[in-house]
Amino acid sequence: MHLSDDDIVRSISAHSPEGIEALYDRYGGLAHTVALRILGDRGAAEDVVQESFLAVWRRASTFQAGRGSLRSWICTIVRNRAIDRLRGDRHRTRLDTPIEGESIEPVTSDPWAAVALELSGEEVRKALAELPAEQRQTIELAYYGGYSQSEIATAMEVPLGTVKGRVRIALDKLRSSLADRMETPWQTQ
Amino acid sequence: MADAMSHDEVADLLALDAVGVLEASDRDSMERHLATCETCRQAAAQYADVAAMLPTALELVPPPARLRRSLMAQVYAEASTTAGIPWWQRLVAAIPASRAFTVVGAVAVVAALAFGIWGAAGRSTQQAPIAYTVSGTTATGTLDVSGGTQGVLTVNGLDPLPTTEVYEVWLIPLQGSPKGVAFLSQGPNGGPWTAVMHGNMAAYKSIAATVEPAGGSAVPSNTEVLSGQLTES
Numbered sequence: 001m002h003l004s005d006d007d008i009v010r011s012i013s014a015h016s017p018e019g020i021e022a023l024y025d026r027y028g029g030l031a032h033t034v035a036l037r038i039l040g041d042r043g044a045a046e047d048v049v050q051e052s053f054l055a056v057w058r059r060a061s062t063f064q065a066g067r068g069s070l071r072s073w074i075c076t077i078v079r080n081r082a083i084d085r086l087r088g089d090r091h092r093t094r095l096d097t098p099i100e101g102e103s104i105e106p107v108t109s110d111p112w113a114a115v116a117l118e119l120s121g122e123e124v125r126k127a128l129a130e131l132p133a134e135q136r137q138t139i140e141l142a143y144y145g146g147y148s149q150s151e152i153a154t155a156m157e158v159p160l161g162t163v164k165g166r167v168r169i170a171l172d173k174l175r176s177s178l179a180d181r182m183e184t185p186w187q188t189q
Numbered sequence: 190m191a192d193a194m195s196h197d198e199v200a201d202l203l204a205l206d207a208v209g210v211l212e213a214s215d216r217d218s219m220e221r222h223l224a225t226c227e228t229c230r231q232a233a234a235q236y237a238d239v240a241a242m243l244p245t246a247l248e249l250v251p252p253p254a255r256l257r258r259s260l261m262a263q264v265y266a267e268a269s270t271t272a273g274i275p276w277w278q279r280l281v282a283a284i285p286a287s288r289a290f291t292v293v294g295a296v297a298v299v300a301a302l303a304f305g306i307w308g309a310a311g312r313s314t315q316q317a318p319i320a321y322t323v324s325g326t327t328a329t330g331t332l333d334v335s336g337g338t339q340g341v342l343t344v345n346g347l348d349p350l351p352t353t354e355v356y357e358v359w360l361i362p363l364q365g366s367p368k369g370v371a372f373l374s375q376g377p378n379g380g381p382w383t384a385v386m387h388g389n390m391a392a393y394k395s396i397a398a399t400v401e402p403a404g405g406s407a408v409p410s411n412t413e414v415l416s417g418q419l420t421e422s
Contacts, residue, residue: 017268032252034244046256057264072241124246142208149210168204175239
């Protein structure tokens with residue numbers, strides 16, 4: 001039986017093992033890919049993935065409606081844990097913040113999330129390739145490298161304000177490009 | 190303190206947060222603004238979703254099968270522990286708050302517990318262990334399921350394997366693909382092969398084992414060496 005992301009959210013919130021199972025079956029591969037990309041080590045990536053899903057399981061009862069899709073939420077958790085491990089800091093409070101502070105919102109309430117789920121990796125790669133090199137590099141240094149804004153500014157030899165602007169511009173362009181590919185009218189604010 | 194941030198200023202912070210580089214010093218002001226601005230909360234969700242698309246551009250690297258088994262074994266073990274309410278607590282919980290509760294009602298609850306009918310929602314209501322027969326060309330064994338969520342597979346007659354191969358145990362659901370749940374390990378001195386698995390056994394119709402490369406496979410890649418139906422006779 002196919003479970004929607006909403007079904008998985010409800011199952012997890014009810015502290016059901018089947019919910020975690022469904023979550024892993026749906027996003028475990030993506031989670032592992034993110035962790036491996038960041039850490040470059042299979043053993044470490046597997047540890048981070050297991051830690052992340054166990055953390056979701058153990059804090060299931062604290063889930064509340066919030067922001068972002070189920071996929072973005074689990075990617076954030078895995079990414080943050082991988083970055084913290086990369087930096088060798090196991091005691092930062094941010095390890096717990098994504099779970100205790102953040103939450104998941106049913107996908108059906110977010111039109112963009114529904115669109116995003118239908119996009120293929122190829123479409124995302126094309127959209128990334130269309131970004132100016134400096135914007136793409138800034139995004140990758142931030143998301144996969146775990147660098148701070150200051151470290152990115154130093155590495156790219158640009159002012160801090162430039163880094164801040166590039167991140168937003170890049171994400172806006174990606175959003176626009178991917179929405180165009182889906183021929184879905186982008187709902188401007 | 191009044192929120193003096195514009196939507197554009199907040200959008201910069203939302204984008205930084207989405208890719209994980211928001212400074213801690215900016216988080217409080219961002220969260221304060223979000224607490225009162227639905228427009229920016231929607232923007233936050235959209236930036237998060239765009240950022241979550243980034244990994245999809247990567248070539249997917251599936252995790253090894255053992256990771257799923259390890260994770261779910263831990264989850265089900267913890268679920269069994271937290272749901273393992275002593276029988277007397279279940280009895281107390283079964284007593285209605287109504288003052289009209291009678292002696293007959295109390296006897297009925299005790300009887301239900303005694304016959305193992307009582308069970309947590311969504312799980313098998315059988316409390317007594319159930320044994321299923323499994324067999325193959327040369328192997329025979331039993332799968333003992335207790336509590337509906339834990340199974341112990343014991344098999345005799347399997348041939349030893351080289352270190353590059355394993356016997357992987359699969360549970361076949363009522364619908365969908367087989368799920369690798371455990372590896373068989375041989376006891377000392379050539380004793381029986383055993384494996385422990387966790388899951389809602391009521392969701393599966395049969396069990397099987399195949400020879401797979403060490404570390405397991407995502408799907409069965411060889412013919413089964415033993416199998417059994419998970420239906421009560």
